[in-house]
Amino acid sequence: MNKNDIGVIGMAVMGSNLALNIRDHGYEVAIYNRTTSVAEKVIEENPDAGLHMYKDIQDFVDSLSSPRKIILMVQAGRAVDLVIDQLLPLLDENDIIMDGGNSFFKDTIRRYHAVTEKKLRYLGVGISGGEEGARFGPSIMPGGSLDAYQEVASILTDISAKKDGEPCCVYLGDNGAGHYVKMVHNGIEYADMQLIAESYALLKHVGGLTNEELHYVFETWNNGELDSFLIEITAQIFKTIDPETGKHLVDVILDRAGQKGTGKWTAEEALNTGTDASLLASSVFSRFMSSQKDIRTKASDMLKFNGKNVHPEDKNAFVESVRKALYASKIIAYAQGFDLMRHASKEYGWTLHYGEIAKIFREGCIIRAKFLNKITDAYTTNPELENLLFDASFNQSVYNYQPELRNVLSLAIQNGISVPAFTNALSYYDAIRTKDSSANLIQAQRDLFGAHTFERTDKEGTFHFEWSDSNE
Numbered sequence: 001m002n003k004n005d006i007g008v009i010g011m012a013v014m015g016s017n018l019a020l021n022i023r024d025h026g027y028e029v030a031i032y033n034r035t036t037s038v039a040e041k042v043i044e045e046n047p048d049a050g051l052h053m054y055k056d057i058q059d060f061v062d063s064l065s066s067p068r069k070i071i072l073m074v075q076a077g078r079a080v081d082l083v084i085d086q087l088l089p090l091l092d093e094n095d096i097i098m099d100g101g102n103s104f105f106k107d108t109i110r111r112y113h114a115v116t117e118k119k120l121r122y123l124g125v126g127i128s129g130g131e132e133g134a135r136f137g138p139s140i141m142p143g144g145s146l147d148a149y150q151e152v153a154s155i156l157t158d159i160s161a162k163k164d165g166e167p168c169c170v171y172l173g174d175n176g177a178g179h180y181v182k183m184v185h186n187g188i189e190y191a192d193m194q195l196i197a198e199s200y201a202l203l204k205h206v207g208g209l210t211n212e213e214l215h216y217v218f219e220t221w222n223n224g225e226l227d228s229f230l231i232e233i234t235a236q237i238f239k240t241i242d243p244e245t246g247k248h249l250v251d252v253i254l255d256r257a258g259q260k261g262t263g264k265w266t267a268e269e270a271l272n273t274g275t276d277a278s279l280l281a282s283s284v285f286s287r288f289m290s291s292q293k294d295i296r297t298k299a300s301d302m303l304k305f306n307g308k309n310v311h312p313e314d315k316n317a318f319v320e321s322v323r324k325a326l327y328a329s330k331i332i333a334y335a336q337g338f339d340l341m342r343h344a345s346k347e348y349g350w351t352l353h354y355g356e357i358a359k360i361f362r363e364g365c366i367i368r369a370k371f372l373n374k375i376t377d378a379y380t381t382n383p384e385l386e387n388l389l390f391d392a393s394f395n396q397s398v399y400n401y402q403p404e405l406r407n408v409l410s411l412a413i414q415n416g417i418s419v420p421a422f423t424n425a426l427s428y429y430d431a432i433r434t435k436d437s438s439a440n441l442i443q444a445q446r447d448l449f450g451a452h453t454f455e456r457t458d459k460e461g462t463f464h465f466e467w468s469d470s471n472e
Helices: 013-024 036-045 057-062 078-090 105-117 130-136 146-159 177-205 211-221 229-238 262-273 278-291 293-302 315-348 354-360 372-381 392-414 420-432 439-450
Strands: 006-009 029-032 069-072 096-099 121-128 139-144
Touching: 006 013, 006 057, 013 029, 013 130, 013 146, 029 036, 029 057, 057 078, 069 078, 069 146, 078 096, 078 105, 096 105, 096 146, 105 121, 105 139, 105 177, 121 130, 121 146, 121 177, 139 146, 139 177, 139 354, 177 211, 177 229, 177 262, 177 278, 177 315, 177 392, 177 420, 211 229, 262 278, 262 315, 278 293, 278 315, 278 420, 315 354, 315 392, 315 420, 354 372, 372 392, 392 420
Parallel strands: 006 029, 006 069, 069 096, 096 121
Antiparallel strands: 121 139
16 A cells, blocks of 8 residues: 655644645645544545545554654644644654644744654744645745755645745754744734835825725835735735725724734844844734724823824825835844844854745745845845845945935824834834944943943943942
């Protein structure tokens, strides 16, 4: 009896679509779900797909060719540990377990070591692109055992998205590197979406654009340097009509944004590694604020705007200013995301190749954009690039668009419109270009109240000053 090439555990939306994608590429696929009816529904809905369903996990494992290759598509967290614990007694030395969910990278590091101790191999595989990506080609970010990756590379590259003939899948590094990069991808995604939402708020409330005009603007933007999946779908959203009310659907959607934790992890990692990712973090905080609808409704009656609205005289010029501000801020968001990966590479002993990471983001994932080709070029030109803003092309773009970012932010403030992502983008740019900051005062304060010492500008060493003896 012929054995299956790979097994997929977890037949929810992502798992079932990934299994069908693998099968489409000629591999024999075994599927298993703890609740059998879920797997049976997948078979029922795809009778000609050729998937092989097993009701018993032992039969599922026995059906796989050696070394066994199993990818887990179950909910991140305890469920992953439970499935691994169930599998360990059934597997043989050198069999491969892959976690394709949105697991926290430190959980992946822990599981990697636990599985390796059992003489099995483990991969944490970030998969981006949602339902459609899983079905027809996601961006895939594997990390963990290198020889395990080499064993499954043909399958993962076959099913991944392709850009200019290149698979959007590359081995990223040891233990939790793959899930770390996926986490940062999601952090950038949060920032990208928040910047677009703030652009929408400005265009609507300051520029006075209608939904029809917004559709045209975003469609036009998608034909230029902002060309991306998120800009494309934003244009689509503004033309979509709600069949129940006849209104634009966007206008009947409650302004409460959800989040599943990966953005929060990104903000936490920025704190853990001492990285300024304030733009990315502000996007997470914005979602937290959006969830407080009741408080915001109450505050809208109590906390009144005490200013004078200022509207642009030339609507078209204002639209172009917002576009340039958005593009400049987008560069800064990616600069923060890649800087976070640079710090993590040192912190966790990985060797991340940033140009390759940008390449696998170009197709299949949520942040896919034409813009990513420039990031690949930047790191190809200088693999040791300390910050994307130091690349000549990005440096010039932000320099050229900086006046528009400042003007747009000024208008937002004057009109009482919250734009935390734009604000943090500009603040980061101004902070990183400030040679002599005000932190000398903070260090003086720390030394005065806590004897924390300080360094001097005129000589080497660490010093403490007896402030009580100074002149009053």
